[in-house]
Amino acid sequence: MYEHSIRTVTTQTLRRMPYYMHQLKLLQNENVTTVSAPKIAERLNLNEVQVRKDFAAVSSSKGKPKTGFLISELLYNMEELLGYHNADEAILIGTGPLAQAIITHEGIQNYGLRIIAVFDTVDDNIGSEINGIKVLASDKISNLCRRMKIRLGIITVPAKQAQGICDQLIAGGVQAIWNFSQVHLSVPEHILVHDENFAASLAILSKHLKK
Amino acid sequence: MYEHSIRTVTTQTLRRMPYYMHQLKLLQNENVTTVSAPKIAERLNLNEVQVRKDFAAVSSSKGKPKTGFLISELLYNMEELLGYHNADEAILIGTGPLAQAIITHEGIQNYGLRIIAVFDTVDDNIGSEINGIKVLASDKISNLCRRMKIRLGIITVPAKQAQGICDQLIAGGVQAIWNFSQVHLSVPEHILVHDENFAASLAILSKHLKK
DNA sequence: TAGATTGTTAATCGATTAACAATC
DNA sequence: TAGATTGTTAATCGATTAACAATC
Structure with a gap:
């Protein structure tokens, strides 16, 4: 073979x-x-x-x-x-309902992804746990990424904070970003950003309904 | 003009x-x-x-x-x-974390979408409330869609139930489906299905990381 | 053998990008 | 006027689909 x-x-x-x-x-x-x-x-x-x-x-x-x-x-x-046999390690930023949904999503573990750390920008959330994972302060992102050789970051923070978080991920050496925020992220050439944009989806759906 | x-x-x-x-x-x-x-x-x-x-x-x-x-x-x-000035009415099926995330999503109301009813297939969840909306039994889907002239259905149920729910939506006269289940839905020609497939997204991301 | 199915080359289709004249 | 920007036509690119010979 x-x-x-x-x-x-x-x-x-x-x-x-x-x-x-x-x-x-x-x-x-x-x-x-x-x-x-x-x-x-x-x-x-x-x-x-x-x-x-x-x-x-x-x-x-x-x-x-x-x-x-x-x-x-x-x-x-x-x-x-698709790498289901050797899981990618990722970090997740944000602790809102969408972050919760991603972490608890039945499929995601099976799809070769392991979320090994969660971060948030909101002080009150730091230190709390989400699905058994302790929430860390977002200023530690690039450090942890570098130390753990993380290559994928998942962004679920609000629009205003998204680019800042993105920059920290890049600084940490991340190679790909799964972007659930509703804004465009500017990144260097070699970084892949995959957008999960609900507004864009709704645009397509509601246009179809207008006929 | x-x-x-x-x-x-x-x-x-x-x-x-x-x-x-x-x-x-x-x-x-x-x-x-x-x-x-x-x-x-x-x-x-x-x-x-x-x-x-x-x-x-x-x-x-x-x-x-x-x-x-x-x-x-x-x-x-x-x-x-995009119809932000006259909102589309939609129903949501499923009450899991993803359903929660969609309902509470800041953007969605602003994007011209109003979720007016929530359904579930799990008996225990029926009658409970999610974000102030009472959860209905899924066998009432096509009836309510027809009565309220609903044209968009949002599916967040597990793979096995997705096609069945889809069929009920179609029977109720829905014109478009926002599909968060991880499976292909078979629908008539004129119906639009927009897939939000995390597995597909991860496939693209993890392929990028394998280089 | 006949027929389903494969693999491949060519044609089509849709979207993006390049080139360029028109205009404020 | 010069130059930025528009609108449009043509070229390119990538992906899908059609056509067809090869094979089990």
């Missing part, structure tokens, strides 16, 4: 990956062992060529004409690709 | 809208009255032509060479476009 694929895994492919995994697991639970791209495409309302290309991009071995792909192998390859 | 623009507002344009609005408000707070596309582009790390086209798509009057656009007008046009 060697590398054969030169197809690149694009962001769009990555985005579809969890949906594939869910379908594969459902089939696995029915004791099915192989599956074809068209079958998965139909279940997910996707184009079959797209699914085939996605599978080709992640699978460690080729699919068999007439049979398809080995489910267990595909699943393993996807989990490996 | 009449319609002049034939430029269509794409999904991507809509997605950027809240970021523009935030910048415009910041400038307005500094008593600035006009702004150019390149200025906003620089602040948001976007291409200036893209911003200019976006502005042209939403603005009710043309920009002036050398001056740019009137901030107050642009803001009004954007708010109008």
Whole structure:
């Protein structure tokens, strides 16, 4: 079993990956062992060529004409690709309801993420616990990131504080930021910011309703 | 002041809208009255032509060479476009931490959304209150949607229940679904599903970290 | 063999970016 | 006037989809 694929895994492919995994697991639970791209495409309302290309991009071995792909192998390859087998460590900033929701989210641990520290800017919250994790003062962010080699920061603070927190994360050597604040963050070239912007989502939804 | 623009507002344009609005408000707070596309582009790390086209798509009057656009007008046009002036009514299904975070989210009311009812599938939660809203049994969903002419449903229930809830929303005549469950929802052509998939987001982030 | 499915090359589509003339 | 900025047309880019030969 060697590398054969030169197809690149694009962001769009990555985005579809969890949906594939869910379908594969459902089939696995029915004791099915192989599956074809068209079958998965139909279940997910996707184009079959797209699914085939996605599978080709992640699978460690080729699919068999007439049979398809080995489910267990595909699943393993996807989990490996997404790092489910070796969790990323992250810190979370903010202690509001959204922070609570993220920490307690059933999925997140399974998705290869471990939140190892929580910070807040509000004095009153510092020292309290959230899901068993002690809340630290935000001025310790860059220090802890550096010391623990943290590479992912999750921002849930209000708009006004977001860029400041972001800067501290960058100073701490963080490589990627999951941004739940509703504002644009300015970062150096090589840093990835992934925005989770409810206002943007609502913009799309409410435009659809205006017809 | 009449319609002049034939430029269509794409999904991507809509997605950027809240970021523009935030910048415009910041400038307005500094008593600035006009702004150019390149200025906003620089602040948001976007291409200036893209911003200019976006502005042209939403603005009710043309920009002036050398001056740019009137901030107050642009803001009004954007708010109008996104329906901030006449709120959509929505129902929310689920009472977990994520549901709590959505209901209490500072922004959401301002973004032209009013959550008028909350449902849950878990018997123990029914009748309790969440943020002052009484939690109803999920078998009443389609009825209430129809009666109140609800057009947006927000799904925060676990994966297994998501499609069932979705079907009830559709049966109730809902036109759009904001899907926080981690699974694909099958819906008729004309219904819009907007996925908020944490697993997909993490897939993108953790891939970036693997380099 | 026939037919489902694969992998790949080419065509299409949509969005972004570049180029440039018009204008205040 | 000169220069910043607009609006628009054309070029580029990336992703999706169509077409089709290869294969089990």
